[in-house]
Amino acid sequence: MAQISLTFPDGNSRDYEAGVTPQEVAASISKSLSKKAVSAQIDGRHWDLQWPVEHDAAIAINTNDDPAPALELIRHDLAHIMARAVQEIWPDVQVTIGPVIENGWYYDFDRAEPFTPDDLGRIEAKMREIIAARDPVRTEIWERDRAIAHYRERGEPYKVELIEAIPGDEPLRMYWHGEWQDLCRGPHLQHTGQVPADGFRLMSVAGAYWRGDSTRPMLQRIYGVAFRTKAELAAHLTMLEEAARRDHRKLGREMDLFHMQEEAPGQVFWHPNGWSIYTSLQDYMRRMQRAHGYVEVNTPQVVDRKLWEASGHWDKYQEHMFIVEVDEEHAREKAINALKPMNCPCHVQIYNQGIKSYRDLPLRMAEFGSCNRYEPSGALHGIMRVRGFTQDDAHVFCTEEQIEGECARFIDMLAQVYRDLGFESFDIKFSTRPEKRVGSEESWDYVETALENAIKATGHPYTLDPGEGAFYGPKLDFKLTDAIGREWQLGTFQVDPNLPERLNASYVAPDGAKRRPYMLHRAILGSFERFIGILIENYEGKLPFWLAPRQVVVASIVSDADGFVGEVTDMLRKNGIRAEADTRNEKINFKVREHSVGKVPVILAVGAREVEERSVSVRRLGDKGTRSVDLDTLVAELSAEAAAPDRR
RNA sequence: GCCGCAGUAGCUCAGAUGGUAGAGCAACGCAUUCGUAAUGCGUGGGUCGGGGGUUCGAGUCCCUUCUGCGGCACCA
Numbered sequence: 001m002a003q004i005s006l007t008f009p010d011g012n013s014r015d016y017e018a019g020v021t022p023q024e025v026a027a028s029i030s031k032s033l034s035k036k037a038v039s040a041q042i043d044g045r046h047w048d049l050q051w052p053v054e055h056d057a058a059i060a061i062n063t064n065d066d067p068a069p070a071l072e073l074i075r076h077d078l079a080h081i082m083a084r085a086v087q088e089i090w091p092d093v094q095v096t097i098g099p100v101i102e103n104g105w106y107y108d109f110d111r112a113e114p115f116t117p118d119d120l121g122r123i124e125a126k127m128r129e130i131i132a133a134r135d136p137v138r139t140e141i142w143e144r145d146r147a148i149a150h151y152r153e154r155g156e157p158y159k160v161e162l163i164e165a166i167p168g169d170e171p172l173r174m175y176w177h178g179e180w181q182d183l184c185r186g187p188h189l190q191h192t193g194q195v196p197a198d199g200f201r202l203m204s205v206a207g208a209y210w211r212g213d214s215t216r217p218m219l220q221r222i223y224g225v226a227f228r229t230k231a232e233l234a235a236h237l238t239m240l241e242e243a244a245r246r247d248h249r250k251l252g253r254e255m256d257l258f259h260m261q262e263e264a265p266g267q268v269f270w271h272p273n274g275w276s277i278y279t280s281l282q283d284y285m286r287r288m289q290r291a292h293g294y295v296e297v298n299t300p301q302v303v304d305r306k307l308w309e310a311s312g313h314w315d316k317y318q319e320h321m322f323i324v325e326v327d328e329e330h331a332r333e334k335a336i337n338a339l340k341p342m343n344c345p346c347h348v349q350i351y352n353q354g355i356k357s358y359r360d361l362p363l364r365m366a367e368f369g370s371c372n373r374y375e376p377s378g379a380l381h382g383i384m385r386v387r388g389f390t391q392d393d394a395h396v397f398c399t400e401e402q403i404e405g406e407c408a409r410f411i412d413m414l415a416q417v418y419r420d421l422g423f424e425s426f427d428i429k430f431s432t433r434p435e436k437r438v439g440s441e442e443s444w445d446y447v448e449t450a451l452e453n454a455i456k457a458t459g460h461p462y463t464l465d466p467g468e469g470a471f472y473g474p475k476l477d478f479k480l481t482d483a484i485g486r487e488w489q490l491g492t493f494q495v496d497p498n499l500p501e502r503l504n505a506s507y508v509a510p511d512g513a514k515r516r517p518y519m520l521h522r523a524i525l526g527s528f529e530r531f532i533g534i535l536i537e538n539y540e541g542k543l544p545f546w547l548a549p550r551q552v553v554v555a556s557i558v559s560d561a562d563g564f565v566g567e568v569t570d571m572l573r574k575n576g577i578r579a580e581a582d583t584r585n586e587k588i589n590f591k592v593r594e595h596s597v598g599k600v601p602v603i604l605a606v607g608a609r610e611v612e613e614r615s616v617s618v619r620r621l622g623d624k625g626t627r628s629v630d631l632d633t634l635v636a637e638l639s640a641e642a643a644a645p646d647r648r
Numbered sequence: 649g650c651c652g653c654a655g656u657a658g659c660u661c662a663g664a665u666g667g668u669a670g671a672g673c674a675a676c677g678c679a680u681u682c683g684u685a686a687u688g689c690g691u692g693g694g695u696c697g698g699g700g701g702u703u704c705g706a707g708u709c710c711c712u713u714c715u716g717c718g719g720c721a722c723c724a
Contacts, residue, residue, distance in 0.1 A: 106719095114652055206719030207651025214721045218651050221719070249717095253659075262697075262715040317724060342724060376649050376722055377715090385723080470724065494724095521724090558681050585681075593685035607683055619684060626684060 006059045016053075023049040023190070026061045036063040038073055038194065039187050046072065048187030050139055064228060072100055075226045077137070077177070077189045078127070078200055079105040082224060084180035085126035095182065096158040096210065096219060103236060104200070104225035108208055110158065114220050120202040123222070127200075134193030135178030139186060141171045147183065158210065159183055199233050200226035242484060248536040249382040255541055255599055257549070258383060266380045266387030268529055273549035276578065277532055280547050282368060284644045285392050285417070285525065291646070292413045294366040294394055299346030301370060302337045311345040312438075312502055314338075316471075322372045322387075343369035344496075344521060347395045348503040351517075356507040361517060362398035362406055368528075369393045382533060389527040396520040397505065400450065403495060406520055407454035407476075414491050414524045418480055420645035421535065422544065426480040426491075428460055431468035438472055438498050447495045447518075448474045472498035478524075482538040490531065494521040541599040542621060545641045550600050552579040552638065554616070555591040557607035559583070564611045568604065568631065575635050577642050596621060602638065 006025060007013040016025065022040035026033045026049070040047040041060040046069060053059070062069040079098035086093055086109060098107030109115075115123075142150075144163065151159040162183065163172060175184045177192055189195065201224065208221040227233045244250075252258050257274030260267065270278060289296065302324055308314040313321070322339040340346060347365050356363070370390045379385050396406050411428075418426055430452060433444045451474050455462050462476070469475055478491030496519040500506075509515045525531040535543065545551055552572055556565045562583040572579035582591050588605055595603050604616040605626070616634060619626045629637070640648075 117653085204718060205652065208720045209650075212721075214650070218720075220651075223719080260716090265715065313724070320722085320724085344724090373723085378649065378651095378720080379722060380716085472724085555684090556681095557683055560681080587680095587682050587687065588684055589682085590686055591684085596685055603684080605684060609683085617684075624684090 004053065005056045006053065007057070009058075009060045018054050019052040021050055021052055022047060022059065022061060025053075025059060029061075033061060033063070036065075037061045038064055038066075038189055039069050041069070046187055048139065049190060051187070067228070070228055071226070073187065073189050074195050074199070074228065075100040075105040075224075076184075076187075077192065077195050078224060078226050079107050080175065080177045080180070080182055080184070080188070081127050081130050081192055081195065082123060082202070082222065083107050083109075083182060084177055085123050085130060086222075087180065089122060089126055094156055094158060097162065104203070104223065106208075106221050106223045108210070108219040108221045110210075110217070110219050114207075115205045115222060117205065120205065120222070124202050128197050130178065131192050131195055131197045133178065134191045136191045137175060137177055137188045139173055139175045139188070142174050144168070144172055147172045147174070151183075195226070196228060196230070198230040199228055200224055201233065201237075239484065243486075243537075246484070246537040246540045247382075248384070248533040251536050251541040251599075252383070254597070255549070257536070260383075264388075265377075266375060266385075268383050268386060268388070274532070276549035277535070277543065277547055278528055280644070281525075281528060281532065281535075284420070284646060285368075287644075287646055288413060288417060289366045289394070292364075292409065294364040296366050296368075297347065297350055298367055299340070299343060299350070299369070301339055301372075303340055303346065305336045305338055307345050307349075308338055310503055311348075311499060313341065313345070317341060320374050322374055339372040340369070341371055341373045343367050343371065343391065343393045344395055344499055344519065345503060348499060348505050348519070351397055351505050352503070356397075356505075356517070358399065358507055358509050358515075360397075361507060362396050362402050364394060364396045364406075366392075366394035383529045384533040386527075386529050389529045391527050392523055392525045394522055396522065397500075397507075397517040398520065399507075399515070400446070400518055403447075403450045403518060403520070404454040404457060407451065407493060408458050410493055410520075410522055411455075411458050411460060414478060417524050418478075422538065423480040423482075426478050427487075428455065428462035429465045429468075429477045429479065430455060430462050431465045431470075431475050431477065433474065434467050434469050434471060436471055437469075443497055444474070447497060451476065451495050470494050470496070472496045482534065483540075486537075488534050490526045490534075491524045492522060492526070496521055542601070543599070545601050545638075546644045548599070548601050549578065550580055550595075550598070551577050551642060552602045552604060553582050553591075553595045553600050554579060554604045554606060555582040555588060555595070557588045557605055559585065560608060561606045561611050564614075565606050568606065568616060571631065571635065572638065575639050577638050592619065604634075 002018040003015045004018045005013050005015050022042070023034065023037065026037040037049055039049055039062045041062065042053055043057045064070045079100065083095045083098055087095065090111065094110040096108045096110060098105060147163050148160055151163070166172065172183065173185055175182055175186060175188055203223045203225055206221050206223065207218045210216040210219055225233065225236055227236060252274065255273060256271050257277065258268050258270050260269065286296065305314055308321070321341050324337040324339060326335055347367065350365065351363065368390050370388070372388050375385060375387050380387070398406055432448055437444070455476060473495040475492055475494035477489050479487050479489045481487050497516070500516050500519050505517055506514045507517050535547070554565045554569045556562050565581050565583055569579045569581040592603055599621065601621045603619045605619065606616055610616055615628050615630045617626045618629050618634070
């Protein structure tokens with residue numbers, strides 16, 4: 001029997017017979033390790049304790065104390081245990097796939113009747129039985145034909161399709177959890193008792209297309225979450241409650257920011273408080289754009305289809321556009337228009353007025369462009385995904401040599417904006433040519449290289465996302481992480497050689513020749529609607545002072561103070577602070593509670609003493625105590641704080 | 649768009665088995681003038697998402713439609 005040498009994490013190595021399993025290796029080290037072992041890493045690859053090792057390798061034994069492999073195994077085994085439980089309860093249900101995902105797993109089933117929330121309880125109970133039974137897990141490698149025949153015989157076409165999609169040179173592995181069998185690449189735990197019976201929960205049922213393809217059958221998906229301990233599960237559930245507390249739809253109502261109604265699905269009715277946030281943000285962005293060399297324009301909402309045909313959107317996105325037909329009685333000629341779903345074709349129209357010289361480039365053209373897109377009904381979500389929205393959109397017309405500089409300039413601006421708005425870091429994703437695309441391979445080669453050089457030159461780290469570019473060009477996407485760790489994709493920077501071509505944009509080069517400019521599509525916030533939703537959730541409604549719709553409430557403690565309350569409120573307003581007086585006949589406790597719940601950053605209480613001293617008692621949102629401040633100090637303090645970050 | 653769930657007062661929600669609606673908070677009125685997260689009492693408020701049907705009778709049962717929610721798909 002051949003010998004192999006296995007090297008342990010401490011650098012020592014030991015010889016074993018080829019085909020030794022990590023379980024045997026662990027047992028050779030100590031009894032306790034063999035008991036605690038859950039899986040191994042063989043040359044860095046996650047390895048089942050039952051799989052033989054045939055060659056020299058680096059080996060590490062994983063135990064339940066190694067979170068990443070342990071969670072992977074627990075979740076993966078639970079996926080199988082759940083599938084087994086479902087088939088034990090409903091033998092006619094077909095199983096398909098069940099991968100591990102963030103925080104848990106899901107498994108997709110084919111079943112005529114959808115699962116009900118009540119079914120989840122039954123399934124969970126059955127799963128606990130399986131866990132309590134401590135059924136052994138075993139695995140075998142099967143011949144392809146045998147596996148296909150097995151699933152054909154059982155009438156499991158989904159599994160047959162899965163097997164057929166696995167490359168021919170890859171071994172097919174079967175796993176058994178007790179008597180229950182599933183095709184699976186593994187690794188798995190050693191018996192069902194190794195998953196924590198109190199560390200998981202089935203969360204929800206949802207439809208999901210087979211293989212993610214909307215033309216294929218819809219399966220029933222069950223989602224579960226799982227952790228190593230009951231405490232970790234509880235912490236996760238608490239985090240979900242935290243996210244629900246921050247929900248912008250809930251806070252939007254509580255803070256009286258906006259509403260939506262069924263007569264205008266996917267569109268926002270901004271209330272005074274919400275519109276205040278919107279305009280503060282827009283004013284800030286307008287100043288930033290000016291400071292970074294943009295000109296601002298505004299273009300029509302209703303545009304003849306001829307322009308959309310020319311730009312290519314009519315062909316590609318017609319079903320997502322609001323089409324506007326004017327009644328012939330009202331129009332001389334029947335015209336078919338569309339609400340603009342984006343601003344770029346209109347910006348090219350402005351660019352095309354007059355002849356442009358290379359001296360005019362780069363031309364940075366910005367618009368707070370109101371767009372309408374007929375988003376699929378299932379995509380709508382609060383103010384985050386809507387049908388009517390406004391982008392902080394801009395297009396940079398430039399030469400190919402200018403792409404790199406414009407990219408760097410854009411990232412500078414974006415970094416400053418994100419920092420000003422309370423997000424310290426962001427991730428960059430570089431997306432290259434997709435399968436469906438326009439333009440020559442040479443052109444793609446050129447712009448991908450240019451964009452990659454540009455991003456490299458800025459020194460920002462980035463990850464590659466092959467095949468995810470726009471149909472007309474490669475792009476950079478910018479993602480940030482919010483206060484509770486959720487990621488949001490916001491900014492974008494896209495190189496487009498296509499639209500200038502289609503809409504015949506040109507400039508006169510130094511040699512007198514007519515050339516095509518490149519067009520760079522870029523946005524930092526994305527849409528105001530979505531970004532404000534993100535801000536609300538990130539800050540849990542407690543917006544920074546400069547963005548808060550009601551910055552200060554001046555509340556009287558006794559009605560004798562009402563006059564002074566009015567005086568203080570007026571003075572703050574004259575100094576540009578959004579202040580309101582609250583002289584209702586209510587106790588100060590009541591007013592403090594109400595305005596605290598309403599997320600007003602500063603409450604000023606005024607009673608007899610303050611009137612006497614011409615001062616106010618300042619209470620900050622989130623603070624317990626108060627302090628007494630004279631009016632001059634108050635105005636100086638609040639004015640400084642009310643200034644937007646770019647004005648400090 | 650697809651699968652599932654839901655829609656009752658401004659908000660949160662209750663209304664076995666069909667017998668024409670109820671609570672808390674909010675609003676409004678009165679009293680109370682009170683020192684930092686809910687003062688007391690009283691009053692008003694709903695064509696039960698829309699349309700159609702079954703029935704003597706529908707919030708409740710059936711059909712249809714709209715909207716929302718959770719996923720999937722989509723996201724120029």
